[in-house]
Amino acid sequence: MRLRPWIEQLKSLPGTIVSAGIETIQLYPFGGQLNNLALAVSEKHDWIEHWRQQGINVFCLEEHTDTLERNTGKLLEHPKTLEFLVQCPQPVYILMFKPDAQSWNTLTQSGFQVIGCHPSIARRLENKLNFPSIARSAGVLSPDTLYVKTDSAGRLPSNPENNTVSYPYVCQFAKGFSGNRTFYVQSDDDWQIIIDSYPNRSCRISRMIDGDTWTANACVFRNGSVVVSPPFLQETIFLQPNDGLPARIGSAGNRWGQYTLDVAEHVTNMVVSIGKTLLFKGFYGFFGIDLIRQKNTGTWYAIEVNPRLTASAPVLTSFEMNGEAPPVAASHIAASLGMEHFDATPATPPAGGQRIYRPGGLPSLFNIEQCQNGIYRWNGADLTDYRFSADPSDLANNELLIWKPSRHDYFAENMRVIYRGDHTALT
Numbered sequence: 001m002r003l004r005p006w007i008e009q010l011k012s013l014p015g016t017i018v019s020a021g022i023e024t025i026q027l028y029p030f031g032g033q034l035n036n037l038a039l040a041v042s043e044k045h046d047w048i049e050h051w052r053q054q055g056i057n058v059f060c061l062e063e064h065t066d067t068l069e070r071n072t073g074k075l076l077e078h079p080k081t082l083e084f085l086v087q088c089p090q091p092v093y094i095l096m097f098k099p100d101a102q103s104w105n106t107l108t109q110s111g112f113q114v115i116g117c118h119p120s121i122a123r124r125l126e127n128k129l130n131f132p133s134i135a136r137s138a139g140v141l142s143p144d145t146l147y148v149k150t151d152s153a154g155r156l157p158s159n160p161e162n163n164t165v166s167y168p169y170v171c172q173f174a175k176g177f178s179g180n181r182t183f184y185v186q187s188d189d190d191w192q193i194i195i196d197s198y199p200n201r202s203c204r205i206s207r208m209i210d211g212d213t214w215t216a217n218a219c220v221f222r223n224g225s226v227v228v229s230p231p232f233l234q235e236t237i238f239l240q241p242n243d244g245l246p247a248r249i250g251s252a253g254n255r256w257g258q259y260t261l262d263v264a265e266h267v268t269n270m271v272v273s274i275g276k277t278l279l280f281k282g283f284y285g286f287f288g289i290d291l292i293r294q295k296n297t298g299t300w301y302a303i304e305v306n307p308r309l310t311a312s313a314p315v316l317t318s319f320e321m322n323g324e325a326p327p328v329a330a331s332h333i334a335a336s337l338g339m340e341h342f343d344a345t346p347a348t349p350p351a352g353g354q355r356i357y358r359p360g361g362l363p364s365l366f367n368i369e370q371c372q373n374g375i376y377r378w379n380g381a382d383l384t385d386y387r388f389s390a391d392p393s394d395l396a397n398n399e400l401l402i403w404k405p406s407r408h409d410y411f412a413e414n415m416r417v418i419y420r421g422d423h424t425a426l427t
Contacts, residue, residue, distance in 0.1 A: 047390035073103030257351030
């Protein structure tokens, strides 16, 4: 059988592409179709043996030491991991989620290449306080924003002299992940709690917009071309962990395959503009954009940019492997390694989605703790017909794939239910 052109292009790279992550859900096995691919992961997990049976070289730190790492950079800096990387056919290209400057320096000084632009560029652009400026440069709308400091005077952004934003509003600090520093502020009491908890910190206050939230993954090449995935809905919820802080606005998952042509056109145009702006600022490679369509007016706003691999990308990549076009993650490898003639038509995943279950989030309709990692059929009330799988692309319509971390003492409770089809009962 003739290989798809983009697979042939990646297979032609000399050496080894190493996808690394602390958990198996963060890895990119590319369906076992790249013979120059290896995986590096921190935890033991059911999925590892499945990948080895596909012929993928998998390094698992927990198989070599009791000292697990909860950060991908630390995993890659571990002497055992470095030993594994040295033994791989050279050169080694490392694909990792959210690289930091320290791990970048350690890996490059050891003779390895980290896929993507330098972390200092990505971190500067991901700073939540900088996004309105990026949106203006790209010519796209972002929510009305004020910049304030959480000083001891308790200066409130809703004072009459600055009437742009009033309760309820969204408060964001410079850094955050999965909404852990994006607060829903409804009152003076909420604002005072933030002041007391994060004193003398700069933050961004934005108008709360009622509407549906969309996301798109994309890749900007160094020649200025931008590949944009079909947009998908983001399930935005209010997270309320038991920590005394105001509610956070975070994601409970995604639903793909539910866009209209009008939505795709709006999202693609905005994402391309932002991608070209990121390139002008020195960035290239994979990025994700969150947008919202206002309920009453239909106006589109860009909310934030994540100039890196996103949490949705590994699962989507598995689904995208079923088509002819390359996953956006494959375009990221090509853009980073200077493959200018890469076949970069965006892939289209089937209808489906994923739910993320974490503390303070949505309750599950079934006891995930009692389930095994693998695929079940969901009839709207019960799970039946279990079979083991480590690949979301194995899902048929009306089936679910459950993923759980194997070590709750080391890793946060962050379980996934990945599904194909509608499954509105889950959402």
